[in-house]
Amino acid sequence: MAFIENLTLFVLAGFLGYELVTKIPATLHTPLISGTNAISGITLIGSVVVAGSGNSTLASVLGFFAVVLATINVVGGYLVSHKMLRSFGRRGGE
Amino acid sequence: MxxxxxxxxxxxxxxxxxxxxxxxxxxxxxxxxxxxxxxxxxxxxxxxxxxxxxxxxxxxxxxxxxxxxxxxxxxxxxxxxxxxVETTDMPQLVGLFNGFGGGASALVAGAELVDQVGTAGVADLTLTATGAAAVTGLIGAVTFCGSLVAAGKLHGIYDRPIHYPVENAVKVGIAGVAVLVGLALLTQPALGLLPMGELVAPYWALLVVASLLGVLVVVPIGGADMPVVIALLNAGSGLAAASTGFVLNNSVLIVAGTLVGASGLILTRIMCRSMNRSLANVLFGGYGRSETAD
Missing domain, CATH: 1.10.287 (Helix Hairpins)
Known part of the structure; x- marks a missing residue:
């Protein structure tokens, strides 16, 4: 039963995500949104598998666009977070 | 493989x-x-x-x-x-990226359905696959279109709230239609465009309805509330990735997506509380319109 194992992961990761960010200072809200946004680009993995499988042309075309969108999300997301956090570090951090 | x-x-x-x-x-x-x-x-x-x-x-x-x-x-x-990007334009860029993530998840779930139907036939679609795909499509498309509108508002293209008649009834109605189309996907995945059953037409219909819902929900919200909306949509893109993980049976998608979803929801709540507002007040601002100084 793969579904119940997946559900277990989902529930446990949900609690973990809740615990991880409950004590975040307000100044880090925007960088956190940006940083987690980049993590949600993990869907790129799914896009790669679907785009590359090549079983159906339509699925590959859809997969192609999914890969482009998800890669923009991942690469752009991490770079913007990095830029934000660097200026943040200069102001008050390290 | x-x-x-x-x-x-x-x-x-x-x-x-x-x-x-x-x-x-x-x-x-x-x-x-x-x-x-x-x-x-x-x-x-x-x-x-x-x-x-x-x-x-x-x-x-x-x-x-x-x-x-x-x-x-x-x-x-x-x-x-x-x-x-200029430092001042970063929030809307984050919103835009966020929409791309949600859109990618919606496309992947659809492509996987098309792929499964193409290789094994409509009859072999499992309820887990169609159910998770319906959730992905709904959240992903709402996130995609909602984020585009939110990013546009933050960019100052149209930062004033746009109200339309019987707003909340329209939102609830469209959400209801989205749920019905989602149920159609679960029960009749080959519905519509019968000669081209491999298209899984109900899924794409769901994307259209959910996209409309995303626009209708974000358009009435003022530019000042956009950070909260972006935080919420960020949670949406995470949850869309997580449910894509259910469609593809992929553990890292579920874990990473859920982390983002849960942390995004908590962050949304924290941000609402610091503004002394409830999330419902931000999203369905009809009641609090006088408080919302725009």
């Missing part, structure tokens, strides 16, 4: 995904402290590079040129946008 890493035991891929998930968790924790935040972002990025790199090498890619082109185009656009 014979990629470049042929010969390794099947569990090796799952193990790498586990390592990536740990890197995401450690990175996310460091992101919440000012002194470690920049390092946390790098740790999470290395988890992503590991997960994506191994995936590309693991699976047999029938069209490596197409995949390579897609990755290059995406990385190029992402780098260009991130490097050229």
């Amino acid at each position: 014979a990629g470049l890493l042929d010969g390794l035991p099947p569990d090796a891929l799952s193990f790498v995904y586990l390592v990536a998930a740990v890197l995401f968790i450690v990175g996310l924790r460091r992101l919440t402290h000012p002194r470690t935040a920049a390092r946390g972002n790098l740790i999470s990025a290395s988890g992503m590079a590991l997960a994506v790199g191994v995936t590309v090498l693991w699976f047999e890619i029938l069209s490596p040129l197409v995949l390579g082109a897609a990755l290059l185009v995406g990385a190029g656009i992402g780098t260009w946008l991130a490097l050229s």
